[in-house]
Amino acid sequence: MAFISRQFSLIYYRLINFFLFQMYIMSTPAVTLTQDLNSSLSGINLKWTYTGLSTIKEIALIYYKNASDADIASVEIASGLTKYNLSQGLDSGASYTFQLQVTDVLSTVVYSSALVLVAPYFLVAPVIQSVIGFDEALRVTLASSANILTTSDSVEFVLKRQDNQPIWIIKPYASNGVYILSRDDSDSLLNNTTYRIACMFQPASSNSRYSAPSGVSNSILGTPSNTPNAARQVLVYTIGVETLDVEVQWLRPTDFSEWANEGFSIKVGITPHLSSDTTFVTLTSDLSSHIFSDLQRGTQYSCSVQYINQFGEGPVENSATILPTSRPDAPILYNVEDGNGEATIYWQAPAFNGQSVINAYRVYKDGVYVATTTPSTRDYTFTNLVNGQSYSLQVSAYNPKGESLKSSASSSAPYGAMSIVSVVASQKTLTVTVNPNGKPITRALLLALDSNPDDVLDGSFFLEVPQSQISQSQTSQVEIAKTFTGFSSNITFWCVIVYREDQVEFLKSV
The missing domain is CATH 2.60.40.10 (Immunoglobulins)
Structure with missing residues (x-):
């Protein structure tokens, strides 16, 4: 009996300790935050449980994106809730950290452990940047987005007329964001009719990342109109001779006859290469060429042609670049x-x-x-x-x-070597014939002797002939004749020196 009593006491002691331990655990305040996998709501679904807390007074959900530059956000949750759905403000496929802060009426504050979850992938709604109207067509440009789509996915456009009749046009997803909605897509797309346009992304059934379409984009007004098509075969030629001139030539747009009777203009431009400084002229008659004259040296140019009618401006068509040419300057x-x-x-x-x-x-x-x-x-x-x-x-x-x-x-004035052609002594006169050969004679010295030695003493044997007394002919022979009047007898000896600016010739009697 004593043995049984001891065994019973031991079991009783262990039971008492177990219940005391459980009471201790139950009395320690705690909150457990987990993902609610049973919720059918989109976004991130959370649920939590409490231990050791009195009546809950406040619940705050603190969360942030796991990125270095991310802000910390918080949401106040009604105190009676134990579940919460977060579907706004999350980035598709991004990792987030969540933590609960719970306060009871006794002002006990408890924090849950941090819970890291990945936001589900969802399509961000498109943003329409611009809508441009063309002949029976609209060009819609969407802003780039973080969505990961392919041409298997689609974009659904809805166009609402002023009479509230909708038109639906579905286009394959285009990575460049540009979509042409035309009469080929819907016979209801009419010129000169204004439409309010919106769209949304629609994933293909084979797209495993997204399971639902995006929200609807913003809406923008657009009007298809019979604006001119582009000018054709815009060519530029260099035509200058004295100056640098170019002529640009083109053909009419293919739809010219559809609107020409209502009036139009042609905007022709010329632009220096690598510059945005375009010079424009506006033509108001049916021309197919224009000349730009006296252009700047050392610059290449391109030309542009644009037709404008009552509905608006057509596309700009550009020529190739050309370097104008002209005759050269003189050497x-x-x-x-x-x-x-x-x-x-x-x-x-x-x-x-x-x-x-x-x-x-x-x-x-x-x-x-x-x-x-x-x-x-x-x-x-x-x-x-x-x-x-x-x-x-x-x-x-x-x-x-x-x-x-x-x-x-x-x-x-070409010239050759001067030469003394002849010297003739006749009595007291000395006649010299010279070929100047292209340059004038500048002077001549004539020396002579007779048989009387006294004539040497009085200096009458020397005569200088200045340029002023000599013919300045350069192409024919020149004759210089001088008489030694002081001689008492005929010349018996002579010496002649003839000067030109670049040459001296000498000749004497034997």
Whole structure:
């Protein structure tokens, strides 16, 4: 009996300790936060239980996105709830941390453990950035979004007319966000009718990420209208000769006959390459070309053509880029070298080549064409010239647009070596014949002796002839004749010195 009594006492003691431990646990305030997997609501669903708390006074849900720059948010929850659905303000597929703060009427504050959950994927509603009306069509541009969609998914557009009749148009998802809604999609899409347009994303049944469509976008008004189509075959040509000019040519839009009778204008522009500074002209008649003149050197240009009618502006059609060309400037003639029966000119290439290659140079004598040289040549020698005759020499440059103006003229007077042709002594007179050969004689010295030695003593044997007493002919022989009046007898010996600016000739009797 004593043994049984001891066993009973031991069991009783253990039971008492167990119940005391359970009471301790039950009396420790705690809140347990978990995910509510049984909820059918979208978003994140939470549930919680309490232990050791009196009547609940306040519940606050604290949460934040697990990103370094994320803010901390909180939601006040009614004190009687033990479940909560969070469906707003979450990023699709993002990781979040949640924690509850619970306060009872005894002001006991308890925090749950942190719970990390991933927000379900959902489609963010599209945002319509712009709607542009075209002939029986609308171009709708959507802003980019974080949604992950493919062409298997779709965008559903709803267009509401002023009479409240809706039109539904479904388009495959486009990654660039641009959608063309046209008469081909719906016969009810009419020109000059205003529609209010909205849309939403619709995932394909094969899309495992999203299970429901997005919300509806914002709405924007749009009006299909018979604005002009683009001009066709916009081409630009360089046509300048004296100046840098271009001509832009084009063909009418394909729908020109549909609206031309109601009036239109043509906006033609020219833009320097790598610039946004476009110069425009507006044409109000049915033209198909325009010339832009006197353009800037060293610049490429492109042209544009745009038709405008009563419904609005058509698309801008641009030409290719072109470098205008013209005839070159004149070469720079900087030197002339005269020779014996010839003259050589030297020149530099034009300062402006007309923005084209120089094909050749052409040389002129007294305004008359003489010869053509290669583009690398920078000099030319004129031959078969008459010494002493003056010539006007020029050069011009040639490129595919034509010949430049002639250079400034340089004068040339070729010459050769001067020579004394003959000296004749007749009694007391000495006659000298000289070939100046292209340059005038500047002076002459005549020395003579007769048979009387006294004539030497009085200095009458020496005569200087200045330039003023000499013919300045350069192309024909010049005769210099002087009489030694102080001689008492005929000349028996003579010596002649003739001067030119670059030469001295000497001749004496034997």
